[in-house]
Amino acid sequence: MGRIVEANLVGTGLKIGIVVGRFNEFITKKLLEGAMDGLKRHGVDEENIDVAWVPGAFEIPFIAKQMAETGEYDSIIGLGTVIRGATTHYDYVCNEVAKGIAQVSLQTNVPVIFGLVTTENIEQAIERAGTKAGNKGFDAAVSAIEMANLKKMFK
Numbered sequence: 001m002g003r004i005v006e007a008n009l010v011g012t013g014l015k016i017g018i019v020v021g022r023f024n025e026f027i028t029k030k031l032l033e034g035a036m037d038g039l040k041r042h043g044v045d046e047e048n049i050d051v052a053w054v055p056g057a058f059e060i061p062f063i064a065k066q067m068a069e070t071g072e073y074d075s076i077i078g079l080g081t082v083i084r085g086a087t088t089h090y091d092y093v094c095n096e097v098a099k100g101i102a103q104v105s106l107q108t109n110v111p112v113i114f115g116l117v118t119t120e121n122i123e124q125a126i127e128r129a130g131t132k133a134g135n136k137g138f139d140a141a142v143s144a145i146e147m148a149n150l151k152k153m154f155k
């Protein structure tokens with residue numbers, strides 16, 4: 001059997017970028033709090049966390065790409081909240097942000113984490129922003145650390 005590659009969750013020395021959407025800010029600020037908590041509790045120095053606010057989830061991939069291209073970041077986290085409305089707008093936003101984040105990650109070789117809450121209603125969003133279903137921002141922080149460390153294992 002070959003090697004099994006599994007990264008630890010130690011964030012010491014990592015530099016992390018966060019891109020967060022202002023749309024539905026009452027939820028996204030909770031995701032940001034969760035992400036900051038997750039990063040710091042796993043050893044990331046607050047000085048090594050940069051946060052960029054964008055208007056909405058649709059804009060996350062563009063700024064994530066600008067950040068990734070600086071070469072400064074070990075991982076980037078996208079945080080946003082898309083809540084279904086009366087029209088098809090939801091589907092366009094969700095599809096583009098998901099595809100965009102995946103593309104930025106593959107094009108730049110920087111892990112970009114999908115820390116978005118995409119829900120049918122406000123209640124589902126609240127549940128995923130620090131109440132009964134955890135905090136998607138915290139989960140994204142742990143994934144960012146794991147991916148940054150995993151990437152280093154393939155150098």
Ligand SMILES: Nc1c(NC[C@H](O)[C@H](O)[C@H](O)CO)[nH]c(=O)[nH]c1=O
Pocket residue numbers: 021023024055056057058059080081082083084089090093
């Ligand atoms: N409806 C939601 C949006 N819509 C805004 C777009 O993301 C974008 O900012 C605008 O279309 C300008 O390009 N954004 C969210 O983050 N969440 C939503 O529920």
Ligand SMILES: CC(=O)[C@@H](O)COP(=O)(O)O
Pocket residue numbers: 082083084085086087088089090093
């Ligand atoms: C997910 C959204 O974009 C949403 O806020 C838009 O709502 P609507 O479809 O009612 O315009």
